[in-house]
Amino acid sequence: MTCEDGPVPENPATRMLRLLSLLQSRRAWTGPEIVDRLGVSPRTIRRDVERLRSLGYTVESTTGTAGGYRLTPGHDLPPLLLDDAEAIAIAAALLTAADGTGTDASETSARALAKLQQILPRRLRNQVDALASATTTVSRKGLARVDLAVLAAVAAACRDQEILTFEHERRDGTAAGRRVEPHHVVATRLRWYLISFDLDRDAWRTFRLDRVHDPVPVGHRFTARPLPMDPAAYLRSTLARTPFAYTAEVVVDASADEVRALLPYVLPELVEPLGATRSRVRLGADAAAEVVRRIASIATFGLPFAVERADAPVRAGLSSMTAALAAAGPD
Incomplete structure (x- = not known):
């Protein structure tokens, strides 16, 4: 934009927001990179950095051949700049957080979403409203929830070792x-x-976070021991060996790959190939009714199957379910 006397100088507030957007998009920027992006002098950049610091943003100066700046965490939460795609992504995550994350986040997510919607431009608010009206989450009834404070404390202890x-x-x-x-x-x-090394038992242990209460860091740091394998693989291996209160084995007329794709809640290690077109599925849970529900889910895909082995309470639950279905059928 120009006028008769030359280019119109950029509003300092607008320039400062552009600087903030740069600092939030990458861990660190050199001084020459910022000067090139914003088209201003190093002295102007230094002044804008000081303004950001006065607003509560922790901007550190970096050393090196070129020198530069980086945005680091502070004591308070300052305003956050988001582009359109980032704002929609956060709104979508908040919409489903209550029933999709296994955390006790319903009220917190609703408050955060309300704040976000209040400041969104109209074009984005319309998109979020459309997403909300067309989205339904399916909650897992009876599934224990993880307290957000517990999750945050445990994650911080992992990070800080x-x-x-x-x-x-x-x-x-x-x-x-x-x-x-x-x-x-x-x-x-x-x-x-939580995957951790139990100091009293001198062994690796895995804990369900909904069963962890009052986590307290004791103030002693440690050097992380090497985990025997990738964390996700270790968890799958641990869960595959976990003894459940109620179990069943079902033979399905489908390949192991088909079964794994149709039943994502079953660990891959618990699906055993029995040839090219048959497989055995091991199911387990702490409640017999949950095992019955998982067997019933196999039937919904129309795959022939047979219950090869099941604990007595599971068989009783299957019998009750079969009788109820027969009674509800046509006369």
């Missing part, structure tokens, strides 16, 4: 104190887990 103590609730409802070196938090479709 700080020894953690907590109360762990066993399957029978009793609790025991644990002292661990937290290594990794892993999320599955249904649950959150």
Whole structure:
């Protein structure tokens, strides 16, 4: 934009926002890179950085041949600049957070979404409204929720490599104190887990986070031990060996790859090929009704199957379900 006397100088506030957007998009920028992007002098950049610092943004100067700046975490949460795609992505995540993450986030997500919608431009607000009206989440009834404070405390201890103590609730409802070196938090479709080295048992252990209570970092750092394998692979291996209260084995007339694709909640290790077109599925849960529901889900795909083995409560549940279906059928 120009006038009779030459280019119109850019508004300092607009330029400062452009600088902030750059700093939020990448870990660090050199001084010459910023000067080139914004088309201003190094002295102007220094003044704008000072303005950002006065607004609560922690902008550090970096050393090196060119020198530069980077945005680092501060004590308070300053305003965050988002482009259109980022804003829509966050809104979509908040819409489904309550029932899709396994965390106790319903109220928190609703508050955050309300704040976001209030400041969105009309063109983006219309897109979010359309997304909300067309989206329905399916919650898992009876699935234990993870407290967000627990999740945050455990994740921070993993990041900071700080020894953690907590109360762990066993399957029978009793609790025991644990002292661990937290290594990794892993999320599955249904649950959150902590992989850690148990100092009192001198062994790797995996904990369901919905059974972890009152996690407290003790203030002692540790050097992370090497995990035997990738965290996700380790969790799958651990869960495959976990003894469940109720189990069943089902033979399905479909290849192992087909079954794994149709039943994503079943660990790949629990699907055994029995040739090119048959496979055995091992199912387990802490409630007989959950095993029955998983067997019933196989039937919804129209695949022939046979229950090869099942605990008595599971068989009783299958019999009750079959009788109910027969009674509800046509006269």
